[in-house]
Amino acid sequence: xxxxxxxxxxxxxxxxxxxxxxxxxxxxxxxxxxxxxxxxxxxxxxxxxxxxxxxxxxxxxxxxxxxxxxxxxxxxxxxxxxxxxxxxxxxxxxxxxxxxxxxxxxxxxxxxxxxxxxxxxxxxxxxxxxxxxxxxxxxxxxxxxxxxxxxxxxxxxxxxxxxxxxxxxxxxxxxxxxxxxxxxxxxxxxxxxxxxxxxxxxxxxxxxxxxxxxxxxxxxxxxxxxxxxxxxxxxxxxxxxxxxxxxxxxxxxxxxxxxxxxxxxxxxxxxxxxxxxxxxxxxxxxxxxxxxxxxxxxxxxxxxxxxx
Numbered sequence: 001x002x003x004x005x006x007x008x009x010x011x012x013x014x015x016x017x018x019x020x021x022x023x024x025x026x027x028x029x030x031x032x033x034x035x036x037x038x039x040x041x042x043x044x045x046x047x048x049x050x051x052x053x054x055x056x057x058x059x060x061x062x063x064x065x066x067x068x069x070x071x072x073x074x075x076x077x078x079x080x081x082x083x084x085x086x087x088x089x090x091x092x093x094x095x096x097x098x099x100x101x102x103x104x105x106x107x108x109x110x111x112x113x114x115x116x117x118x119x120x121x122x123x124x125x126x127x128x129x130x131x132x133x134x135x136x137x138x139x140x141x142x143x144x145x146x147x148x149x150x151x152x153x154x155x156x157x158x159x160x161x162x163x164x165x166x167x168x169x170x171x172x173x174x175x176x177x178x179x180x181x182x183x184x185x186x187x188x189x190x191x192x193x194x195x196x197x198x199x200x201x202x203x204x205x206x207x208x209x210x211x212x213x214x215x216x217x218x219x220x221x222x223x224x225x226x227x228x229x230x231x232x233x234x235x236x237x238x239x240x241x242x243x244x245x246x247x248x249x250x251x252x253x254x255x256x257x258x259x260x261x262x263x264x265x266x267x268x269x270x271x272x273x274x275x276x277x278x279x280x281x282x283x284x285x286x287x288x289x290x291x292x293x294x295x296x297x298x299x300x301x302x303x304x305x306x307x308x
Contacts, residue, residue, distance in 0.1 A: 001086075001088075001091045001114070002083055002086065002091075002094070002109070002112055002113040002114070003091065003092070003114050003115075003116070004094045004096060004110060004113035004114070004115045004116070005017060005094065005095050005096065005118065006097065006099050006106075006116075006117055006118070007097070007117040007118050007119050008097070008098060008118075008119060008120065009118040009119060009120035010098065010153070010154060011120070011157065012118035012120060012129070013096075013097045013118045014095070016116070017064060017093065020062075020064075021033065021035070021064065024062045028059065028060050028062075032060065032061045032062065033061075033062050033063075034050050034061075034062070034063045035064040035066075036063070036064065037066050038066070039066075039067070040075070041072075041074070041075070044075070044078055047063075047078075048078075050063055051083070051086055051090065051092065052085055052086065052090075053087075054089055054090060059089065060089050060090075060091065061089060061090045061091065062091045062093065063090065063091070063092050063093070064093045064095065065079075065092065065093070065094050065095070066095045067094055067096040067105070068096075069098070069099060069100035069103060069106075076105040079105065079109075080104070080105060080108050080109075083109075084112070094109060097118075120153060126146055126153050126156065127139075127142060127143065129153060130153070133157075134160050134164075136160075136164060136167075136168065137163075137169075137170040138169075138171050138172065140171075140172050141171050141172045141174065141175050142156075144175045144176070145159060147181075147185075147188070147189060148179055148181040148185055148186075149181070149185050150184060150188050151254065152185075155182075159179055163178065163179075183209065183213055183217070183218065186205060186208075187221050187222055189205055190206060190209075190222070191222070192262075194226075194264075194272070194304060195229065195264045196263045197263050197264060197307055199304060199305060202304060203301060203304065206218070210297065214293075215293050215296055215297055219276075219280075219300060223273075223280065226272075226273055226276065228251075228257065229257065229269065230266075230269055230270060230273050231248075231249055232245060232249065232257055232258055233266045234266060234270075235248065236258070237266055242255065242258050242259070245258050246258070271306075272306065272307060275306065279296070279299055279303070282299075
């Protein structure tokens with residue numbers, strides 16, 4: 001029997017796999033359980049033997065295989081070739097978060113397996129999942145942590161686990177004073193400020209980030225994420241549905257961005273994006289090649305100030 005646990009929530013998939021694993025061990029023991037976290041050519045022979053053979057004197061066997069969309073084509077072909085010959089008592093569970101639905105591997109696994117999809121697309125989903133598991137964090141603190149960690153359930157859980165060691169109850173001040181948003185997560189907060197014309201707040205956050213990271217790394221990350229907001233707003237102007245926008249832009253667990261409301265129109269957003277991209281053009285055309293970081297930062301902040 002073949003099972004496929006998939007879709008956009010790595011946290012929910014991992015949690016479901018752990019439950020299956022524990023239940024199987026309780027019933028059949030761990031001797032007839034194999035879990036493969038990283039597939040490479042060195043393990044293919046072992047996997048082949050385990051997939052196609054049955055344990056002597058054992059009723060069932062469970063093989064858990066963790067997949068990702070970066071697997072070599074040879075390994076993908078190996079999986080598809082062998083799963084059609086699996087003995088009846090062998091259960092193969094594929095854990096495949098964030099799949100590339102265009103791949104032959106995904107399409108055939110989807111057709112051959114009993115599929116269970118684990119979907120967590122927006123902040124409300126994550127808040128519901130986390131609040132059901134952790135009663136020691138206030139609603140406001142959890143919502144702030146979700147923003148700090150850009151809706152990444154696993155990162156949110158990790159932070160709550162660490163804070164729970166020190167504090168019986170977690171409030172907003174614990175998040176503000178202890179948790180440092182990572183670069184990508186902090187970018188979302190800055191973009192929220194920019195697109196809501198909270199310019200002073202955005203510049204304060206930029207100042208904090210630039211004490212920790214290189215300005216060019218920050219700039220590239222800002223451009224990449226702002227581009228997503230530009231295309232979301234453009235597609236919304238075209239009256240595209242949320243599902244269409246998610247698929248076109250491959251948003252996955254960032255699809256919550258579609259429903260965000262901002263105090264800026266598309267024309268203004270497009271203008272600031274173009275202005276920021278022009279800075280990159282100046283760098284590549286040597287016009288800013290010898291500019292100090294402070295000068296580059298001045299040009300970047302000048303683009304943002306134009307919104308006001």
